[in-house]
Amino acid sequence: MVARGSASVFIGQELCQNGQVINILQTMTTDLGAFHPRYNPTWLTGFPWIMKLRMRVIGNYSPQVVQCRRILLEALTPEIDKRRSCASNNDLNWQRPDDMLQELVENATPPPGQDVYTFIMNQLLFLTFASIHTTTENGTIVLYRLLQNPDVLNELLEEQNDVLRQEVFTTIDPDKQQNGGNPSHVFTADRIKKMTKLDSVCREALRLRSQFYELAHTNVTNQNIVLSNGTVIPPDGDVLINFWHNHHNKKEGKYNDVDSKHIDVNEYDDLAEFKPFRYVNTGYPSTKVGDDYLVFGEGKHACPGRWFAMQEIKTIVSVLIRDYDVRAASDIVFPIGSPGLPFGKVTIVKRNIQ
Ligand code: HEM
DSSP states (O other): OHHHHHHHHHTHHHHTTOHHHHHHHHHHHHHHHTTSTTTSSGGGGGOHHHHHHHHHHHHHHOHHHHHHHHHHHHHHHHHHHHHHHHHHTTOTTOOOOOSHHHHHHHHOOOOTTOOHHHHHHHHHHHHHHHHHHHHHHHHHHHHHHHHHOHHHHHHHHHHHHHHHHHHHHHSOOHHHHHHOSOGGGOOOHHHHHTOHHHHHHHHHHHHTOOOOBOOOEEOOSSSOEEOTTSOEEOTTOEEOOBHHHHHHOTTTOEEEOTTOOEEEGGGOOOTTSOOTTTTTTTTOOTTOOBTTBOTTOOGGGSOTTHHHHHHHHHHHHHHHHHHEEEEESSOOBOOOSSSOOOBOOEEEEEOOOO
């Protein structure tokens, strides 16, 4: 669902129907991740330079990567040509697509020696790495929290019903014309935005992600960097932020109460607990980064795709719980450590919706 949803925004309505392309978006990151020495061969982790070189060679020349690039290029080239030709001929039957591919077609500035097709494909590959796997993993975490807390799932169903009911009774719905179906069945961005409990559940589920470290940040200068506590980061040294500590430590964060007064989280002893509605009406949506919420990083390079990712996760969760009766069929376990993805047996039965 994430691969197809993302593809429709990245490469457009037509290409997102291409099964081979979707398959690549779906599997590429995990396939390449499997080459990481963390998995095999682990002894290489003691030799960072060899490790980087190996990953560089795999990233450029392994048969999997070469095949992914070939398939993507073959799919993208005719679409890029078609769009360029329609635009330059002022084709009146052509409607400018509202997707990332179109932005790239119009604004691509490939480096010397690289053709525009390869440049666009590389940009899309980068986007794929940053977006699909991350959104899928975090969406999975939210879903497992709901499976572990069926009462919360039911409350979210009530919330979506309330939002949809209000909309249907109070507005003439444009979706009715576009989708030809029951307007109450469409989760538009505006409707998802009104589901404040759902957003709080997502933030709380991601805060409690059972992982220890944020992505490594490397000192790319050729000088030591001295942190305020005296720690020295040498050139090429990595900094790993202890995500777990920040997300569980009472001193790290502050958030607002309903009246927007600042409350020091020091007052709260419950940060190890999953409290689904902790953030409702606090002014802390699931996309707001901070020292106490490092899911999307922080600062200048905080994830720019987080609004899109949360929109996708919330839409997928909403559709799933509406259309299917999903229940845990065993204990749901949240293992601690990396990657720390939850697991457990689940039954999924299609609901009878009118
Ligand atoms: C739940 C899903 C996602 C998570 C958890 C996530 C997390 C992150 C994190 C931790 C970073 C690094 C921030 C840092 O260096 O401190 C990052 C960077 C980035 N993310 Fe995401 N991301 C998600 C989805 C997406 C999506 C959907 C897109 C694109 C549509 C995206 C695009 C990017 C880009 C382009 C960067 C690099 C930003 C920069 O270096 O300036 N991410 N993301």
